[in-house]
Amino acid sequence: MAESTPDLRALPKPRAYDELLAHTRAVLEGIDDPIAAMATISALVHHAFGHLWTGFYRVAAPELLRVGPYQGTLGCLEIPFGKGVCGAAAREKRTVLVPDVHAFPGHITCDARSRSEIVVPVTGPDGALLAVLDIDSDRPNAFDDDDRAGLEALVAWFAEKRG
Incomplete structure (x- = not known):
């Protein structure tokens, strides 16, 4: 399959996330490697919405x-x-x-351009925390419940049993 990273910014968020979820599932078909999935999901979400930073922080200890x-x-x-x-x-x-990272007590500034943020926990099939999906925007109030629902649906891939 020729992989692509669709730009979904022109679509209403619920439709954009539906399309992104279907595309992500198709790309990850047959994959059981969580790191490969994290890399793929990061790229797809980042380019679909043009975020400032999109990625995973894994539980390391x-x-x-x-x-x-x-x-x-x-x-x-x-x-x-x-x-x-x-x-x-x-x-x-x-x-x-977080609509305004400057109003969040203890916010860690990795990129000074960040203005708003959403972080979604990622759990495995046993319910244990594997990682968090962190997305930063250079716009204030960039994320809403549509983003929460869409991103939670995307990371549900990690909770599914494979193989």
Whole structure:
């Protein structure tokens, strides 16, 4: 299959996420490698919506996230659970949507252009936290419940049993 990264910015978000989910599932058909999936999902989401930074922080040790596959400028290399938006999402195992990162207590600035952020926990088939999907925008209030629902549907791939 000739891979492509569709630009979905002109579509209403619910339709864009439906198309992105279908495309992602098709690209990942037969794949069971979570790192390959993280790299693929990062690229597809990043280019579909033109975000500032899109990527995964993997659970590297108890209470520690380490940068994984991503698209964008350099990311923070490690983030302790409970620190910043990623650490909050990891600790609480829930999606954290931040309309203004400057108003989020303890926000970690990896790229000074970041204005809003959404972080989605990624769990495996056993329910254990594997990673978080972190997306930053250079626009304030860039993310909403459509993004939350769409991104949660995308990362559900990791919770499915394979093989």
